[in-house]
Amino acid sequence: MRAAVVPEALTRSVEDYLKAIYQLSPEGRPASTSEIAGLLALSPPSVTGMIKRLSEHGLLEHVPYRGVQLTKAGRRAALRMVRRHRLIEAYLVEFLGYSWDTVHEEAERLEHAVSETMIERMASALGNPAVDPHGDPIPSADGSIHELASTALSDVPVGETVEIQRVHESQPERLRYIASLGLRPGVQVTVVDRQPFDDLVTISVGHERQVIGRELGHALLCARAGGQ
Amino acid sequence: MRAAVVPEALTRSVEDYLKAIYQLSPEGRPASTSEIAGLLALSPPSVTGMIKRLSEHGLLEHVPYRGVQLTKAGRRAALRMVRRHRLIEAYLVEFLGYSWDTVHEEAERLEHAVSETMIERMASALGNPAVDPHGDPIPSADGSIHELASTALSDVPVGETVEIQRVHESQPERLRYIASLGLRPGVQVTVVDRQPFDDLVTISVGHERQVIGRELGHALLCARAGGQ
DNA sequence: AGACACTATTAGCTGAACCTAAACCGCCGG
DNA sequence: CCGGCGGTTTAGGTTCAGCTAATAGTGTCT
Numbered sequence: 001m002r003a004a005v006v007p008e009a010l011t012r013s014v015e016d017y018l019k020a021i022y023q024l025s026p027e028g029r030p031a032s033t034s035e036i037a038g039l040l041a042l043s044p045p046s047v048t049g050m051i052k053r054l055s056e057h058g059l060l061e062h063v064p065y066r067g068v069q070l071t072k073a074g075r076r077a078a079l080r081m082v083r084r085h086r087l088i089e090a091y092l093v094e095f096l097g098y099s100w101d102t103v104h105e106e107a108e109r110l111e112h113a114v115s116e117t118m119i120e121r122m123a124s125a126l127g128n129p130a131v132d133p134h135g136d137p138i139p140s141a142d143g144s145i146h147e148l149a150s151t152a153l154s155d156v157p158v159g160e161t162v163e164i165q166r167v168h169e170s171q172p173e174r175l176r177y178i179a180s181l182g183l184r185p186g187v188q189v190t191v192v193d194r195q196p197f198d199d200l201v202t203i204s205v206g207h208e209r210q211v212i213g214r215e216l217g218h219a220l221l222c223a224r225a226g227g228q
Numbered sequence: 229m230r231a232a233v234v235p236e237a238l239t240r241s242v243e244d245y246l247k248a249i250y251q252l253s254p255e256g257r258p259a260s261t262s263e264i265a266g267l268l269a270l271s272p273p274s275v276t277g278m279i280k281r282l283s284e285h286g287l288l289e290h291v292p293y294r295g296v297q298l299t300k301a302g303r304r305a306a307l308r309m310v311r312r313h314r315l316i317e318a319y320l321v322e323f324l325g326y327s328w329d330t331v332h333e334e335a336e337r338l339e340h341a342v343s344e345t346m347i348e349r350m351a352s353a354l355g356n357p358a359v360d361p362h363g364d365p366i367p368s369a370d371g372s373i374h375e376l377a378s379t380a381l382s383d384v385p386v387g388e389t390v391e392i393q394r395v396h397e398s399q400p401e402r403l404r405y406i407a408s409l410g411l412r413p414g415v416q417v418t419v420v421d422r423q424p425f426d427d428l429v430t431i432s433v434g435h436e437r438q439v440i441g442r443e444l445g446h447a448l449l450c451a452r453a454g455g456q
Numbered sequence: 457a458g459a460c461a462c463t464a465t466t467a468g469c470t471g472a473a474c475c476t477a478a479a480c481c482g483c484c485g486g
Numbered sequence: 487c488c489g490g491c492g493g494t495t496t497a498g499g500t501t502c503a504g505c506t507a508a509t510a511g512t513g514t515c516t
Contacts, residue, residue, distance in 0.1 A: 013473065032493080032494090034494080042475095043474080045476080045477095045494085045496080046473070046475070048495055049474085065482070065495080109341045113337045113338050113340065114337075117330075260464090272465085273464085273466080273505075275464095277504085281503095
């Protein structure tokens with residue numbers, strides 16, 4: 001009834017599916033076939049097929065036509081991949097001169113190839129960091145994660161000053177653009193204006209002013225400056 | 229008639245086959261199906277099948293029942309993998325606290341996953357080393373390699389003092405044993421005796437004496453001390 | 457020269473992970 | 487309450503990379 005004691009190695013694909021499902025819903029809301037297909041750039045029938053196998057292996061709960069949720073075992077495996085991914089990103093930035101816009105793709109391949117030993121060596125070389133270069137929290141080796149409940153920049157009231165905590169984006173050009181605005185985790189910004197349409201907000205960063213659109217406003221997660 | 233300009237990515241398996249064939253005969257002598265099968269722990273029919281595909285893609289020259297040789301393109305791809313493998317080994321030993329007996333397995337997986345960029349970053353972090361932790365030469369990025377013509381310890385005449393250059397072994401326990409004898413690249417040893425059977429040689433290392441058997445004697449490649 | 461022992465290859469099968477085209481389900485609007 | 491639309495699943499097919507069992511070729515020994 002329980003998962004095997006030595007959890008037979010998962011394939012790359014399986015690891016990718018589990019991580020994708022976790023990312024679509026860290027809280028455990030059901031994820032749909034087409035969401036998964038979209039994120040992994042696969043056809044829906046391929047996803048249905050894999051879902052079937054994964055539920056048989058006890059990694060997913062599948063209600064046909066309704067979506068899937070990770071089981072305990074599935075969530076554990078997914079968090080393991082998230083830990084790997086984020087630690088690798090942190091390591092590449094710290095020790096191999098990567099910038100935050102190039103690191104995702106490399107980590108995407110390495111996360112499947114690296115041993116547990118190597119991950120833990122990288123973690124200690126980094127001093128067991130709590131967050132990756134985009135500000136995303138790194139799950140601990142035992143599978144616990146602190147999702148900091150932060151607010152999207154789009155939702156910050158006018159007049160308030162906040163600190164950017166996380167930048168939820170992986171496309172290199174977008175990340176380069178964000179960096180060019182001086183926005184990255186740890187930076188303080190003040191919302192100086194808000195337009196009634198399209199979630200447009202105007203912020204000041206240092207001495208500059210920037211207008212931020214809907215998508216970007218949702219990708220930038222903030223906390224009240226000073227507090228957490 | 230030439231290889232494609234953008235050489236479509238090779239699969240993991242293909243990379244393994246090419247590297248194996250190169251390792252069976254760096255000089256280009258034909259390698260047999262069963263040698264390849266033995267090295268990769270696969271069945272001979274599987275190897276025949278892959279050989280067929282690889283020759284169609286112009287990476288191998290195959291004479292049925294006679295064996296295979298790498299073509300220019302095949303050799304280039306093989307050396308690329310050897311470079312990756314050896315640089316990764318060097319990096320793991322230098323920066324992540326690996327010892328030479330554990331490094332092979334990790335490199336065996338990483339060599340397929342790492343980008344060209346990352347390999348070159350690791351190479352420069354290491355100062356572009358010429359050899360890996362076992363003393364094996366690292367091919368340059370443009371695909372040239374310096375195979376140092378060294379002599380097996382079994383073939384060194386009695387009375388001569390030589391420096392160990394390379395330790396041709398990848399099994400962890402054997403490597404640990406070799407290390408426990410104080411033998412590693414750069415160490416000087418003197419052959420003090422030789423038995424007429426079984427290639428047994430007695431050597432002195434520092435103040436210790438050791439008897440070395442056939443297999444080990446062939447795995448230790450040496451050069452006249454001082455010279456190269 | 458013939459037989460035998462290897463080694464290599466062919467034939468045919470499996471499973472993973474994808475695909476397209478076709479059928480199916482759930483719900484919303486008329 | 488029935489039709490249709492959109493998302494989901496089933497059906498059936500492909501490629502890669504492995505396997506076993508059967509066949510074929512090479513070379514050696516008598």
